[in-house]
Amino acid sequence: MSPRVRIIGAGLAGSEAAWQCARRGVEVELFEMRPVWSTPAHQTADFAELVCSNSLKSDSENTAPWLLKEEMRRAASLLLQIARECAVPAGHALAVDRQSFAAKVTETVSREPRITVRREEVTSIEEANEQRVTIVATGPLTSDALAAEIARLSQTGDESDDEPESERPRAHTPHLYFYDSISPIVEADSIDMSRVYLAARYDKGSADYINCPMAREDYDRFYDALLASQSVEERDWEKMNYFESCLPIEEIARRGRDTLRFGPMKPVGLKDPRTGRMPYAVVQLRQENLRADSYNLVGFQNHLKFGEQARVLRLIPGLENARFLRYGQIHRNTYINGPALLRETLQMKAHPRVLFAGQICGVEGYVESIATGLIAGIHAAALVRGHELVSPPRASAFGSLTHYVTQADPKNFQPANITFDLLPALEKKIRDRKERHRLQCKLALQQFDEWLERAGMVLAAGKP
Ligand SMILES: Cc1cc2nc3c(=O)[nH]c(=O)nc-3n(C[C@H](O)[C@H](O)[C@H](O)COP(=O)(O)OP(=O)(O)OC[C@H]3O[C@@H](n4cnc5c(N)ncnc54)[C@H](O)[C@@H]3O)c2cc1C
Incomplete structure (x- = not known):
């Protein structure tokens, strides 16, 4: 069978997305340009290379980064599982030995029979191919040729905006650059x-x-x-x-x-x-x-x-x-204007067979990138199987991230980490911060489990 999901970029989001598709019985073609071409920050040819800090943030119960990781654990995230196997001491944070982590991800993903790895730069996206679904997960250092292709798709897809390009404020262009710094x-x-x-x-x-x-x-x-x-x-x-x-x-x-x-x-x-x-x-x-x-x-x-x-x-x-x-250094960060271009399922509004995941869709951070890769993988697998796409619940960390990326104000859009600010407020006002966060996490996990059960039907259908 020819591959039905084409994933561009075997970074954090792309590797997780490929794994989620494969676990659902879907054939994947996974493109990674390294080592043929590299980026200004990557140093190896490994998948899921962590380019700066080795921390996957707090593991303290009832914090927002913990909640996101807990949802990922429940959704059987491959990269989170490997991160735990490669953990190094870091107090209440989850930090990893970056070399073992990337090596293990590369080995596990490459060994999966449903994933075909292609070491080449992708420069075009087949937005209208009825046989395939594409996930763009090329990260903040997307190659120039593909960035130009994304700009092309973004132009046609930016239906919400009829102002001439030159008159738009910078943050409202569908495709933009900015810069990040490393320690x-x-x-x-x-x-x-x-x-x-x-x-x-x-x-x-x-x-x-x-x-x-x-x-x-x-x-x-x-x-x-x-x-x-x-x-x-x-x-x-x-x-x-x-x-x-x-x-x-x-x-x-x-x-x-x-x-x-x-x-x-x-x-x-x-x-x-x-x-x-x-x-x-x-x-x-x-x-x-x-x-x-x-x-x-x-x-x-x-x-x-x-x-x-x-x-x-x-x-x-x-x-x-x-x-x-x-x-310390400064690096480029490429991301699209998610609220202008994407549906809540991370599909492009104008090209529903193209999904975005990872930093390029407008999240910030390693864990957030893996999480959006996981969601995009689940949605892409459902799409090729003709199943209904059901977004994670708004109350969950997953749902709050995708809600932010797709529903924030497009005029002032900036990438975001997971924080309690992104989660919906509780119906009842709770003054005590710790108690409020505990209740938000409890509600999030309850609703997330219910959603997983529905998304889990896709997983069952994928079993041979
Ligand atoms: C310099 C820098 C430092 C950062 N530091 C941190 C940090 O300390 N903590 C944190 O949480 N986040 C950090 N981030 C932000 C972000 O979390 C990471 O960049 C993260 O790796 C994003 O995951 P991703 O899967 O979206 O992209 P990546 O992990 O970068 O994966 C994208 C992959 O796509 C490949 N690719 C690109 N273009 C093409 C193409 N045309 N064809 C085929 N393959 C292609 C790349 O080679 C890469 O392997 C940093 C980002 C940068 C740039």
Whole structure:
């Protein structure tokens, strides 16, 4: 039988989508351009390579990232299962050994008989092929040729908009670019352990983070050096449109002397056991791999020249002699205007046999990308089998993500992580935040399980 679902991109979303289709008895052709072509951030030919942090966010019960992962677990997400097998200690977060994770995903997906892997760049999308369904999961670093093809499809599909292109505000164009930044990594044995301490914030989970404490004088010296340091291509800097929750440290610093102390250098809940006091500011380092031979500077994405990064970051207590394995950088982020182009099922409004998943559909983050890949896989399998497509319930994390991506205001659309803000408010007002979140999670999981049972019928139909 010829493949019926064509998936472009074997990243986080594409690998999960391929697996979900195959589990439902649907033949898949999975295209991945690496290693023939690579992207500015990927370093291997493996599927599902994590290009920056190794964290899949909080695993603390009744947080929004936990809820999304719990729904993924219930929906039998392959990538989440592999992430758990490759977990490294990270307090209350789920972090993975990135090499083992990507290697295992590659091996499992490639071994699946219903998935045919093609190592080539795709440059066209067959929007009208009645025999096939396409899932575009090419991520924030989609190749230029395919981006042009997506722009073509987006033009014809942008029915909600009859303004001339030149008069539209930037965020309202159906296809747009913006930029993200990544954090530096240092070698573990170059950290001066006599100057730092291990602790988890509020002692939640095990003490897996290395904390570099700063007294007020240390902070002032660091802050002044940071403000005086040179960024890469300063002119472009002015034009860049950063995602608010992923701002470079020097941009945060420009917003005020104390802004960093309320952001990535927040000392709250990180008492230094040697002094019994909370430092003036803290830089946290998180383990990168199982060997524990490298650590990343949490939230320290930046756009400084590499020489400047070495100079300024070595002012952090404990990092005076740090050896950098990777410096912070800036990267392109490609995504479509989901609310203008997509139905709640992630199908294009104008081309229902084309679905989008992962970062390119307008979510932000590893877990969110995997989750939308999972949904797109379920919907694509249902579509080729002629089944009804039923979206995840609005109250669930899955449903809230797809609702946001497809129903947000198209004029001000920005990619989003899963947060309680995306979930619908409870009917009854609950003042206590913890209790409110607990009840939101309970309701979400109840409704999600009911939905899964319906989507599960598709799975049963796929069994040989
Ligand atoms: C530099 C950078 C750092 C990031 N850091 C983080 C982070 O720390 N934490 C976090 O949660 N999220 C981060 N993100 C955001 C996002 O979560 C990741 O990019 C995530 O990998 C997105 O998953 P995806 O499946 O959508 O795309 P990807 O995982 O990038 O997968 C897309 C795949 O498509 C392939 N491809 C592209 N074009 C073509 C084509 N034409 N033909 C065939 N194959 C193609 C690519 O090679 C790639 O393998 C970061 C993004 C970037 C760019």
